[in-house]
Amino acid sequence: MVLIYQRTGSALWVAATLALTYLPDLAGSLGLSWLADRYSRRPVMVVGALVQAACFAAMALPGLSPWAVAGLVTAAAIVLAPYRAASMAQLPDLVAVSADRRAVQDLMSWTRTLVQIGGLAVGGAVVVLIGTSGALLLNAMTFVVAAVVIRGGVPDTHSPRRDTTTRSAGIARPALVLLRGDKRLWSILVLMCLAGVTAVPDVVSAPMVAELGAPTWTVGWILAAHPVGTAIGIPLRRRLFAADRGVDRLVWMSLAPLVAFPLLVVVPSVWVAVALLVVSGMGMAYHPTLQVEYVEQTPAEYRGTLLGVGRAALRVSQGVGTALGGLVAQVLESTLAAVALIALAGMVAAARGLAVRRAASPPSGNLP
Numbered sequence: 323m324v325l326i327y328q329r330t331g332s333a334l335w336v337a338a339t340l341a342l343t344y345l346p347d348l349a350g351s352l353g354l355s356w357l358a359d360r361y362s363r364r365p366v367m368v369v370g371a372l373v374q375a376a377c378f379a380a381m382a383l384p385g386l387s388p389w390a391v392a393g394l395v396t397a398a399a400i401v402l403a404p405y406r407a408a409s410m411a412q413l414p415d416l417v418a419v420s421a422d423r424r425a426v427q428d429l430m431s432w433t434r435t436l437v438q439i440g441g442l443a444v445g446g447a448v449v450v451l452i453g454t455s456g457a458l459l460l461n462a463m464t465f466v467v468a469a470v471v472i473r474g475g476v477p478d479t480h481s482p483r484r485d486t487t488t489r490s491a492g493i494a495r496p497a498l499v500l501l502r503g504d505k506r507l508w509s510i511l512v513l514m515c516l517a518g519v520t521a522v523p524d525v526v527s528a529p530m531v532a533e534l535g536a537p538t539w540t541v542g543w544i545l546a547a548h549p550v551g552t553a554i555g556i557p558l559r560r561r562l563f564a565a566d567r568g569v570d571r572l573v574w575m576s577l578a579p580l581v582a583f584p585l586l587v588v589v590p591s592v593w594v595a596v597a598l599l600v601v602s603g604m605g606m607a608y609h610p611t612l613q614v615e616y617v618e619q620t621p622a623e624y625r626g627t628l629l630g631v632g633r634a635a636l637r638v639s640q641g642v643g644t645a646l647g648g649l650v651a652q653v654l655e656s657t658l659a660a661v662a663l664i665a666l667a668g669m670v671a672a673a674r675g676l677a678v679r680r681a682a683s684p685p686s687g688n689l690p
Contacts, residue, residue, distance in 0.1 A: 332652065346399035354400065358408035358626025364478040367412075368469045370405030374398045375465035382458040403630060411625040414617055415479035424614050431610040432556045435549050500621070501628060506682035510616045511635050512675035513573060513608070518643030519668030520548065520576055520606060523583075523599055525644045526657040533657055536592035547596045551603020559607040569608045569679075573672050576605030580665035583658045 358366050377398040381391050417423045449457045501507055523530070527544040531537075559568055579598035586595055620628045643664065651660035 332648075346396040354404045354630070356627045356630065357404040358411050358629070359623060362478050363408040363412045363626070364472060364476055366408040367405050367472050367476070370401050370408070371465045371469035371472065373401045374405075375462045375469070377401070377462075378458050378465065379462035382455040382462070384455070403633065404626070406633065407626040407629045410613070410617060410629050411622075412476070412479065414622070414625075416477070423618070424611060427610040427614045428556050428559075431613075432553060435553045435556070439546060439549050439553065500624060501631060504619065505678055507616065507619050507628075509675045509678035509682060510612050510619070511632055512671060513569070513679070514612055514616070514632065514636055515639035516573065516576065516668050516672060516675075517606075517609075517636055518639030518641075519664055519671075520580070520602060521640045521643045522647035522661050522664050523580065523595075523602075524548070525647050526651050526660060529651065530595065530657040530661075531592060534586065534590045534592050534595065540592045540596075543592070543596050544599065547599030548603035548606065551600040552606050552609075553603075554600070555604030555607030556610065558604065559611075569611055570676055572605045572608035573676060574605070574669075576602050576608070577665050577668050577672060578602075579605075581662050581669070583661040583665075586658050 377394045380386070381394050413423060413426065417426050445457075448460070452460065524545055527541050528538075531541050531544065555572070559572060579602040582598060583595070616632055617625065617629070647660055647664060650663060651657045654660055654663075
């Protein structure tokens with residue numbers, strides 16, 4: 323993002339470039355997540371991990387063209403979709419009690435956030451120490467290890483329905499009909515898709531730092547603020563808020579600091595911006611709770627497909643938020659105003675989603 327901004331000076335160019343990175347994941351979520359319902363989920367995860375290992379290992383080949391590398395990155399992102407759908411769909415079969423599922427989802431989300439922060443911190447050092455090809459081969463090996471661990475340590479609890487056609491439409495159509503008629507599922511999707519709003523500060527981070535007169539290296543702090551806040555917020559949420567009321571409060575907590583960004587015109591400090599983003603990240607700790615609710619509301623035979631649809635909706639919202647953030651920043655000539663304006667629009671969507679969620683019947687905690 324820094325490189326694109328240095329060469330173009332355009333927040334719109336930065337946003338458009340980042341938005342394109344969502345397309346492979348979107349294609350896989352819409353086109354392949356049904357595999358997690360049509361076939362046993364453990365083999366889907368194992369095969370997905372091995373295909374990703376092959377993609378990253380192939381990138382390490384000397385003399386590979388940039389286009390080939392881009393194709394392999396795209397393939398790895400597409401294959402990740404059914405892997406992720408199968409892993410999420412497997413969770414209710416492994417953890418029977420709803421409260422325990424929420425605790426497990428919290429732990430997984432917290433661990434994932436910490437690993438992302440750690441990966442950003444040490445990834446560059448790994449490349450320096452063993453080179454690009456070595457780092458890619460090491461990355462490929464992690465997927466092989468994952469496949470072995472899943473094959474040996476995860477029970478195969480899913481028995482797919484054999485009366486459905488092998489074509490995706492045989493599973494996807496009834497799943498979409500179910501989704502269209504379930505208001506609570508829709509409200510959960512709306513609230514989850516507010517991630518498109520909270521993604522805006524990341525995409526305009528480079529021009530924002532320039533607008534605040536801060537050094538370029540502080541872009542990293544802007545990008546790290548949300549994950550750090552989420553890592554803090556997940557354990558605190560379980561201590562401070564009950565599950566249902568906590569979601570309402572945390573949704574507003576995730577958006578309100580972004581509305582305050584124009585105040586940085588008066589106090590132009592990148593550290594104030596980082597602090598606001600950390601608080602916003604703490605509010606985003608409502609996501610694990612809604613992920614469990616979404617899984618619990620879906621019938622087992624369509625769970626992988628609907629998780630893929632939810633993932634696709636999330637990625638679309640992030641892509642749209644990314645592109646819109648850059649466009650509004652370009653038009654207003656202010657990244658701070660753009661962040662606040664889109665956050666206000668997000669608050670309108672949040673109010674509607676929370677109202678529908680409260681009105682809809684609460685989940686029983688018993689899976690269909």
